[in-house]
Amino acid sequence: MKDFCKMTLTEAVAGLRAGTFTSVELVRALIEAMEASQSTIHAYVTIDGEGALKAAEEADRRRAAGEDLPLLGVPIAIKDNMNVVGQPCTASSHILEGYTAPYDATVIAKLRAAGAIFLGRTNMDEFALGSTTQTSYFGPTENPVARGCIPGGSSGGSAAAVGGDLALAALGSDTGGSIRQPASHCGIVGVKPTYGRVSRYGIVACASSLDQVGPMTKTVEDAALLMNVISGRDPMDATSLDEPVPDYTQAWVGADAQKPLAGMVLGIPAEYYGEGLDPEVRARIEEAKARAVALGATLKELSLPHTAYGIPTYYICMTAEISANLARFDGVRYGLRVPCDDVIEQYKRTRAEGFGAEVKRRVLLGTFVLSSGYYDAYYNRAQKVRTLIRRDFEAAFAQCDLLLAPVTPEPAWPLGVYQNDPIRNYLSDVLTVGVNLAGCCAIALPAGTTAEGKPVGVQLIGPNFGEMMLFKAAKALELPRA
Amino acid sequence: MAGFDIDRVAHLARLDLTAEERELFGSQLETIVAYVERISQLDVEGLPATLHGHSVNNIFRADVPVEGLPTEVATANAPERIEDEIRMPRVVE
Known part of the structure; x- marks a missing residue:
């Protein structure tokens, strides 16, 4: 039998269903690997071995009693910004150290109802602000494939866990590329769903108009399986939309065996x-493009003319929302408090001690762009530029089914580099932020490696609620796993 | 570009900064503001704003009471409590 840790989600589900092994065996093997890798890879902020084993025993009992659910007894790793009742939820920030989640996020409740087990919380950039996982208060995560390098971020812990065989699958969140970029750097699949496809309730808010939760997995099929479970309208999130949830694992069924992409037009945006x-x-x-053509797709060169304005627009909209969303961390209802007799001083000291440098930088920038006298020139104007960027994508999708592009301009770089050069880091998001600003969906999947062995990802971008098409194309373009 | 007043912004953001942070963030943010300033090159006259990822607005639910978190659960994470209330410094004179 295959090593438990190397299994895909789909293989684990099949094995449990067939009775080839138990959830307890699976969870025990994973916990052992996770704990052994903490001093090196450090994919997790916390591991709940005891709780996970108890849940696995319970899942095995339920299965023995004849129950079957899509993910019964299947462990899923969760990014540390999603509330799982009774577990810590720190968003990798000192200000939330010691906080215990009082309820389940909707995505967690959905996974729980499907039988999933939550065995650990993955490391991330503090409050999801970063693209390297180096801003975590609890220390960086190392790329398990390109050793000595960043795993990407902000969902770097989830990517490292899945890419390093320390989780079967994980959830991440994507505000400007935080699922796709680390997936690309760690050689895995990551999906940024259409804005409104997945509930944001119970996620520590980063930038609410851009955030989406999505799967990070070893295969396209695993990602489709998780999307089936987490998608759908949630009364607790007014921005989640009441669109039907198709069975995403059927996206590629019935496609021509030789030419599965026949009739599909893939746009090639020059600016990317x-x-x-x-x-x-x-x-x-270029190899991925050639494969797409061999599989029947037609390529169409086109333009997303406002791409160069993506990063400035993103860093205005996102930091404005950050500064508002992070105002709740004031030492009153939860988290760190630095006591003081004066209430304003207490806020200031608590936040000074509780937030790391990148969080402070972005809160300051967001406060500035929203401040009296500057609001119109920055925040208001950026929202209008956002309209231009959204229209670029709409015009592109009038000419093609999906866009094909790189995920990141370069492969993973060494840990510790560029840390005091914020603009350098911000620019690395140039190929991912447009999707969040426009609200559409995208998937990152492995496209091979550099000569040094660093993973390279390819990105497919789809129109709003175009996930079925994304999965169909991604399944066809997926490379065989090593 | 308009001047970036680090002290004013830090006060608005309710953040105490050390002298080193004041200097570092002050210069970094001036560079970042100068960079994002490039959106001023575009003509946005008459364009609508995009506020979030889709254009659906005004979602209502039935105005009926629902179960919330019990008080003791909701206040369990508070740094300082007196029974089921959260304690804070005096805010009125």
Whole structure:
């Protein structure tokens, strides 16, 4: 039998269903691997071995009693910004150290209802602000494939856990690329669903108009399976939409065996293939394009003319929302408090001690762009530029079914580099933020490696609620797993 | 570009900054503001704003009471409590 840790989600579900092994055996093997890797990879902020084993015993009992659910007894790793009742939820911040979640986020409740087990909370950039996982208060995570390098971020712990065989699958959240970019750097699949596809209730809010939760998995099929469970309208999140949830694992069923992409037009946005693109990344993307053509797709060169305005627009909209969302961390209802007789001083000291440097930087920028005298020039204007960016995507999807592009301009870089150069880090999001600003969906999947063995990902971008098409194309383009 | 007044912004953000942070963030944020300033190159006259990822607004639910978190659960994470209330410094003179 295959090593438990190397299994895909789909294989684990099948094995449990067939009675080949138990949930307890599966969970025990994973916990052992997770704990052994904490001093090196450090994918997790906390591991709940005892709780997970208890849940696994219960799942095995339920299965023995004849119950069957889509994920019964299947462990899923969860990013540390999603509330799981009774577990810590710190968003990798000192200000939330010691906080215990009083309720389940909707995505967690849905996974729980499907039988899933929550065995650990994955490391992340503090409050999801970063693209390297180095801003975590609890220390960085190392890329399990490109050793010595960043795993990407902000969902770097989830990506490292899945890419390093320390989880079967994980959930991440994507505000400007935080699922797709680490998935690309760690050689796994990551989906940023359409805004409104998945509930945000119970997620520590980063930028509410951009955030979406999505799966991070070893295969396209595993991602589709998780999307089936977490998608759908939630009365607790007014921005979640009442669109039907198809069976995403059927997306590729019935496709032609030789030419599964026949009739599909893939747009190639010129601006995503600019000068800053690493030559090895470019080479892997060109190979993916050639595979798509061989599988029956037609390529169409087109333009997303406002791409260059994506990063400035994103960093205005996102930091404005951050500054408002993080105002709740004031030492009153939960989290750290630095006591003081004066209430304003107490807020200031609590936040000074509780937030890390990148959080402070972004809160300051967001406060500035929203402040009296500057609001119109920055925040209001950025929201209008956001309209131009959204229209770019709408015009593109009038000419093609999906867009095909790199995920990141370069492969994973060494840990510790560029840490005091915020703009350098912000620019690495240039190929992912447009999707969040426009609200559409995208998937990152492995496209091979550099000569050094660093993973390179390819991104497919779809129109709103175009996930079925995304999964169909991704399944066809997926490379065989090593 | 308009001047970036780090002290004013830090006060609005309710953040105490050390002298080093004041200097570091002050210069970094001036560079970042100068960079995001490039959106001023675009003509946005008459364009609607995009506020979030889709254009659905005004979602209502029935106005009926629902079970919330019990008080003791809701206040369990508070740094300082007196029974089921959260204690804070005096805010009125």
